[in-house]
Amino acid sequence: MSAKVLSAAVIGLDARIVEVEADISRGLPKVFIVGLPDTSVQEAKERVRSGIRNSNIKFPPGVITVNLAPAHIKKEGPSYDLPIAIAILKASGIIKSKSEVDRLFIGELSLDGTLRPVKGVLPIALLANQIKGSELYLPMKNAGEAGLVRGLAIYPVASLEDLIHHLSGEKKIKIFKSRAQRIDHKLNSKYDMSIIRGQEQAKRALEVAAAGGHNVLMTGPPGSGKTLLARTMPTILPAMTFLESLEATKIYSVLGLLPGDTAMIRERPFRSPHHTSSAVALVGGGSHPKPGEISLAHRGILFLDEFSEFSRQVLESLRQPLEDGVVSISRASGSAIFPARFTLIAAQNPCPCGFCDDPDRVCTCTPQQIIKYQKKISGPLLDRIDIHLNVPRLRYEKISSTSVSESSFSIRARIEKARQVQTKRFKKTNITVNSEMTIRDLEVYCQLDEQASLLIENAVNQYHLSVRSYHRILKVGRTIADFSNSKSILTEHIAESLQYRPSGI
Ligand SMILES: Nc1ncnc2c1ncn2[C@@H]1O[C@H](COP(=O)(O)OP(=O)(O)O)[C@@H](O)[C@H]1O
Numbered sequence: 001m002s003a004k005v006l007s008a009a010v011i012g013l014d015a016r017i018v019e020v021e022a023d024i025s026r027g028l029p030k031v032f033i034v035g036l037p038d039t040s041v042q043e044a045k046e047r048v049r050s051g052i053r054n055s056n057i058k059f060p061p062g063v064i065t066v067n068l069a070p071a072h073i074k075k076e077g078p079s080y081d082l083p084i085a086i087a088i089l090k091a092s093g094i095i096k097s098k099s100e101v102d103r104l105f106i107g108e109l110s111l112d113g114t115l116r117p118v119k120g121v122l123p124i125a126l127l128a129n130q131i132k133g134s135e136l137y138l139p140m141k142n143a144g145e146a147g148l149v150r151g152l153a154i155y156p157v158a159s160l161e162d163l164i165h166h167l168s169g170e171k172k173i174k175i176f177k178s179r180a181q182r183i184d185h186k187l188n189s190k191y192d193m194s195i196i197r198g199q200e201q202a203k204r205a206l207e208v209a210a211a212g213g214h215n216v217l218m219t220g221p222p223g224s225g226k227t228l229l230a231r232t233m234p235t236i237l238p239a240m241t242f243l244e245s246l247e248a249t250k251i252y253s254v255l256g257l258l259p260g261d262t263a264m265i266r267e268r269p270f271r272s273p274h275h276t277s278s279a280v281a282l283v284g285g286g287s288h289p290k291p292g293e294i295s296l297a298h299r300g301i302l303f304l305d306e307f308s309e310f311s312r313q314v315l316e317s318l319r320q321p322l323e324d325g326v327v328s329i330s331r332a333s334g335s336a337i338f339p340a341r342f343t344l345i346a347a348q349n350p351c352p353c354g355f356c357d358d359p360d361r362v363c364t365c366t367p368q369q370i371i372k373y374q375k376k377i378s379g380p381l382l383d384r385i386d387i388h389l390n391v392p393r394l395r396y397e398k399i400s401s402t403s404v405s406e407s408s409f410s411i412r413a414r415i416e417k418a419r420q421v422q423t424k425r426f427k428k429t430n431i432t433v434n435s436e437m438t439i440r441d442l443e444v445y446c447q448l449d450e451q452a453s454l455l456i457e458n459a460v461n462q463y464h465l466s467v468r469s470y471h472r473i474l475k476v477g478r479t480i481a482d483f484s485n486s487k488s489i490l491t492e493h494i495a496e497s498l499q500y501r502p503s504g505i
């Protein structure tokens with residue numbers, strides 16, 4: 001006898017239907033799993049056997065063959081335990097139900113027959129929702145995550161025994177009712193901007209960066225507060241929209257990184273991988289391509305502290321995603337595209353010892369060391385950073401000052417306004433913030449008044465600015481003008497934007 005049930009595989013960030021077939025024939029008791037299963041799927045045999053026994057059911061005797069189709073997709077992870085168990089119980093006639101609707105099963109079995117949560121539930125729920133009238137059976141702890149998909153019939157399963165009763169019509173499992181998801185942007189008070197003394201210019205630059213989504217490079221001596229400044233950044237970012245939140249949640253779902261108490265990523269992510277991270281950890285990869293840190297930072301901040309300490313190859317791998325907002329990874333087993341639209345905040349010392357720009361301290365590095373250190377970050381990568389910022393060491397008067405600085409809350413209100421101006425401007429395009437503008441967009445959206453054009457012309461001639469620098473100044477100028485909802489970019493906006501160009505270019 002044979003039987004078939006539905007399950008799903010997650011490939012990249014999307015799910016595909018997998019049919020799980022079981023066939024029982026006479027012979028010495030043995031279970032075979034075929035259809036490109038990896039080791040964790042092979043181990044399902046033992047979990048399913050114990051799970052069925054501990055649900056007070058005798059494990060069917062004979063030769064059991066389980067096929068996972070289509071065979072060309074690699075199957076990994078323990079989420080096939082539940083569909084395999086159900087297929088075996090159907091094939092042996094223990095579950096007799098004939099259902100009209102499509103039922104999808106996912107879940108890992110414990111030896112005692114209870115269900116454990118699995119990864120990648122959100123993409124599977126989105127897939128199930130495309131099949132009209134389908135039902136999704138999953139571990140209880142995953143129900144909230146699947147509940148983000150409206151209108152889908154979700155059945156949270158506590159144990160295999162409960163599911164057997166449900167499918168036989170003896171005792172129904174209650175359908176899951178999801179609560180409305182609110183996006184409430186809590187401010188992380190530990191790193192409020194008001195705790196930072198002085199550094200007005202740096203704070204202003206971060207405000208501009210947050211408003212226009214511009215990448216930032218901070219350079220300054222150790223202890224000047226670069227790390228602290230970066231950590232306050234999430235508290236001034238605008239709240240996530242529902243769609244942005246869903247995009248981010250999908251990535252965390254596939255990696256099994258959703259925080260236990262929330263089904264949804266509601267706060268903009270802040271990722272700060274260590275400088276010893278590998279290229280795969282940063283941009284993603286692996287034999288089954290998985291998203292990396294840059295995708296985990298999607299719609300949020302990627303903070304690279306000690307920027308010049310990262311290996312050159314790792315830094316270069318950031319170039320393409322910084323340009324495209326996505327990363328595409330090809331492997332023999334398949335290719336995947338992951339979203340990676342993040343704001344890069346990088347921080348570095350100006351030289352190995354950190355004091356070469358400091359007027360009061362002696363730098364102990366040789367000129368060669370300094371040149372080597374500064375050359376580590378390539379021109380094309382620096383070109384993708386709109387705001388370059390010097391963070392000087394604080395003087396005593398500033399450190400000891402007791403004046404209260406502006407809170408993140410009120411800074412964020414200004415940023416939200418500047419974002420609204422951008423949303424309105426880019427309504428008919430797929431751009432969300434100024435930093436995403438291409439050269440053609442710059443021509444359309446960055447009109448300068450006469451004096452501002454004169455100023456930028458002088459600057460280009462005097463400092464021998466490159467074309468790239470010119471474009472950067474326009475983009476950042478556009479964001480600064482958006483704070484005052486000014487249609488054209490004025491002299492004062494360009495004047496401020498010029499301060500954020502890299503030194504020496
Ligand atoms: N402007 C500042 N206001 C308040 N605390 C500061 C400021 N600058 C630095 N600090 C404190 O000094 C310490 C070193 O700062 P940090 O951000 O790690 O410096 P950096 O990353 O530039 O080496 C931290 O404990 C930080 O809280």
Ligand SMILES: [Mg+2]
Nearest residue numbers: 223226227305
């Ligand atoms: Mg630091």
